[in-house]
Amino acid sequence: MVELEHASHCVYKIRYHMVFCIKYRKKLLFDNDRIEFFKEICLEIGKRYWFRFDAIGTMETTYIFLLVQPKVCTFKRYANN
DSSP states (O other), rough: OOOOOOOOSSSEEEEEEEEOOOGOOGGGGSSSSHHHHHHHHHHHHHHHHHEEEEEESSSSEEEEEEEOOSSSOOOOOOOOO
């Protein structure tokens, strides 16, 4: 069953899967202290912009599952002036 989020005038489920590949596959984020620091930074960003992180993890790459509200713009449009 799909878990839907409810807002005052809409129902939504917006999820993003982001993968960060480290150049030359260096194992920079595999140290436990660095992983915890990365998670703390992500959670602070989530508080500031009303994101909810469903999962943050590392395997051969670093990945994030991000849940956002429809009012959040995920890209910026630039006007041609």
